[in-house]
Amino acid sequence: MPSLTLLGQSVLGGIFVGSLYGLLGLGLSLSWGMLRQINLAHFALAFLGAYLTYQLAGVGGMNPLLTLVVIVPAFFVFGVCLHALLSRFAISPFNSLLVTFGLTVMIESLIQSLWTADYRRLDSAYSLMKFKVGSLYVPFPELLTLLLAILLSGATWAVLRYTDLGKAMRAAAEDGPIAAAFGVNERRLALLLSGFSAALAGVAGLCLALSYTLAPSQIYAWIGVVFAAVMIGGLGNPLGPLVAGVVIGVSEAVTMALTAPAWAPLVSFSLLILVLLTRARSI
């Protein structure tokens, strides 16, 4: 049995990893739940964002946080263009998975040809910054991830729930043609949502670059567990991925602390299987 401090540090680490699951899952959940597109390329896009942060901050010397000023608008435009292209074809959710897998492979190849397959690590003033709370250490990059995840999930939830824009989006997601008949510009909303989702990938990319070592092959390492967070959180629910992500992150961290790190995937995927089996009707 590990000491309480160690366990506490594990739980904290789990919360931080979980918030990144939630941040990555937020964009995925929105496009899946509201656009009926399973956007596998979201992960590749997040890694492209991470590499851009690495390039601008690590090589170009920008403040890592300021790179968002460049990345977020650029990714928004990319997301809009992507949906403008895809919406010309009537594709089923399953085929959207395959199309965006093709896109993932293309982005991965782009990353590999620009930055090689070697590991890259962003060294910035933030990467070593940490606070001490009681006997626990709180690293700044992870804390930033948590705050961004809470802020963005909460803001998305509030916009969808309380504003006219959000209500129109939910109506369009529920039944597009009917919403259109009541004057909702479904097409423009879908473009907006797709752009927003891509911009979220850019933000997640910043968090990845600050906390993790980057390699193109790492794109695929996140897919399974983030999908689990999205499904457990409920499709299209903006708060779901964060909550589910933190639950998964903490249970993984505790499993790792109590047994061996290699057992961690068992927790998240058993959880996913359980949710699918028991809640299949309501998803």
Added chain:
Amino acid sequence: MRLPAPVWILGAGLLLATLPLLGLPAFYESFLYLVFYWVVLATSWNILSGYSGYFSFGHGAFFGAGMYTTVTLTASYDLPFLWSLPAAALVAALLGVGIGGVVFRLQRLRGELFALLTLAVTFVLATLILNTPIDGGPGVSLAAVPVPMLFTSLSSTFYILALALAVATLLIARGIYHAKLGTGLFAIDDDEDVAEVMGVPTFRYKLLAFAVSCGLAGIAGGIHAMFVSYVTVGETFSIMVPLTVVLMSVLGGSRHWLGPAVGATVITCLLYGFTAGNYPVAGRAAVGLILVVVILFLPSGVLGRLVPRRRPARPTTASPTTTAPAMVPPAVAAAEARGLPAAQEPLLELRSLSKAFKGVQAVAGIDLDVRRGEILGLVGPNGSGKSTTINLVSGHYHADGGQIRFEGRNLAGQPAHRMARAGIARTYQIPRPFAHLSVLQNVALPARFGRAGLDRAAAFDEAWYWLEFTGLAGKAEALPADLNLHQRKFLELARALASKPSLLLLDEVLSGLTPGEIDHAIRTIRQIRDLGATIVFVEHVMRAVMELTDRIVVLNYGRVIAEGRPDEVMGRDDVVTAYLGKAHA
């Protein structure tokens, strides 16, 4: 002369089997081994996923189960390599049956959810194998395990093994495609509920297809374990195996038995061509681009676009069935020839039948007899439980309590396909044809799976008869989407009749039709009764109810409130109140 496909496959297989005799460099054999390996994986995946629409992302799990079965049996228990292959198939198939036995019982767990669930199973299995002595972490080497020389060299041995498995897999996939199992699986893809109601044992079929699919993947895994000779969890259970397999099948066309093999060959060659060249990264990007373009422009795959499903020709012999003009009432002799029984005692007895939906008691203890040969009208206001009763008797819903005695046997609680086989057929208020099957195939399906249980040829003859009867013969080759509402309602009718039911449940066949079309439909229903069928007729068009029915039963709030001759019952005060409210007087 056209050679049948099995001859073709076997011939090509034998020809390819002579390749090692040419003494080519081992490289060619290894490359072709990879082609066959992917052909087997993609084709086996397609047997469940392509045919029935249950897209699995867990093919890596079954392939990996086979791989580690061979690894364990040969490395730890010294079983000869070839003997481990049947065990690999068995372990993978049992794993599939175990998962399917749980998952297929859940309705609505399809599409993306089934894909995710099978993917999650893959990762769970990988974690278990990684952390137990089966692997233990660093991987297992099979270098010390002897491989029998089937030919002159090691590479030829693997080449021949993979070739044999590929030939067998293609034969099995084609066999299922044309067999009753394949027809049932395609119907499941289009509309699983309707398939079950028409007599397809959906649970059993899905399980069987899953077992075959997993078993073949297991053998491929067993062979591949020895081919790579060093097996690691990371390589075996990566997400790339299922993704590649899905990509190959969709590219080639997952609704065709040969589609995945075509896709597998193209992609393996492409990947090899690019990675062997000077620009491996650009090659990967190109494969990604091809995937995007193909899915966007050819969503049903190369073969799905080029090769439409083969349809049996209209019977050319002038048999009495096809010469019968559509709308002339056939004689009673014809009715007996078509096997519709005619007698007098009750055919169906409902006893205190009940069904609730989340507190709404839709059917609250109905007692009802349906006599042989009568047309019983089931009427009542909206929400009175008419359609629920139909859904209970056809097995679409399961009753909460009570009995459904049909020809003396209680069928309550039985799966819907048993009801269909016992001789109960129904139509849907909103037509639910199988969208990807032609009108003819739609009608032939219940003839094959329902009470009649005809073989393929006889089922198509039967289908032609009922298409003529309902006036749809001219549309036999069309897809249901090309029909108008009137024609779709008649397609529903033809489908129900083709199973030669002893009890026909008609759920608002007349709603939405014009007055002229209603007259036509009433004449048709009369003819059906003259053929000896017993009919339960749910309808809001009162003119049709009064003209057609021998007896009516009025429901209100899930209970029988009146029963008797139409003119008597419809004059009763309580019935009029139920329909029009208290103030009618």
